Amino acid sequence: ILNVEQSPQSLHVQEGDSTNFTCSFPSSNFYALHWYRWETAKSPEALFVMTLNGDEKKKGRISATLNTKEGYSYLYIKGSQPEDSATYLCAHMDSSYKLIFGSGTRLLVRP
Amino acid sequence: GAVVSQHPSWVICKSGTSVKIECRSLDFQATTMFWYRQFPKQSLMLMATSNEGSKATYEQGVEKDKFLINHASLTLSTLTVTSAHPEDSSFYICSAKEGAISQPQHFGDGTRLSIL
Numbered sequence: 001i002l003n004v005e006q007s008p009q010s011l012h013v014q015e016g017d018s019t020n021f022t023c024s025f026p027s028s029n030f031y032a033l034h035w036y037r038w039e040t041a042k043s044p045e046a047l048f049v050m051t052l053n054g055d056e057k058k059k060g061r062i063s064a065t066l067n068t069k070e071g072y073s074y075l076y077i078k079g080s081q082p083e084d085s086a087t088y089l090c091a092h093m094d095s096s097y098k099l100i101f102g103s104g105t106r107l108l109v110r111p
Numbered sequence: 112g113a114v115v116s117q118h119p120s121w122v123i124c125k126s127g128t129s130v131k132i133e134c135r136s137l138d139f140q141a142t143t144m145f146w147y148r149q150f151p152k153q154s155l156m157l158m159a160t161s162n163e164g165s166k167a168t169y170e171q172g173v174e175k176d177k178f179l180i181n182h183a184s185l186t187l188s189t190l191t192v193t194s195a196h197p198e199d200s201s202f203y204i205c206s207a208k209e210g211a212i213s214q215p216q217h218f219g220d221g222t223r224l225s226i227l
Contacts, residue, residue: 004154034215043115043204046215089155097212098170099145103154 006102021105023090027071032093039086117219134205140185141207149202
């Protein structure tokens, strides 16, 4: 993996469903992995910054895991709510300390 | 806390005009600010890293004479798109970092620039 890739590109789920998305990134020269939530007409909001292999972080119904050896991170949302509708961005940081973003997963939660 | 204000939100102007975009950290000091650009259906792409009191560091392919960055204080960075042309039309967004490198970046709301 040379770039940051996110899948799926978009996702429609029903309220109450649990869902997850994937972020793949270069496994070499890893420094940190960031997750952001970006609602329409607002600024991206930081969810997690993860640095250690095997890291798991949780914020309410949202959690994330990190595997730096194989270069992937999962974001999970338990019991999705309409207010979770947003674009979820991941960004990889290497030793240059610059963020390289994926193109995001657009989540729509239907009531 | 950690609010970043960016303005203007929208700019529509004629080709050849220079446009200035401001990025302010409202409740923290930001020694480093970042400027990103996003074209339709593409990811956020870093244009330059702005360090207070020193010259900005530009990414490969970004013309420093075209995109002038000034970071004169710990709370303000500006991006000036000089002599803008239609191909400069894009979404520009800034972010600021508070504290250690391991901290998240705090983003402004972005500026939609349309050059006619």
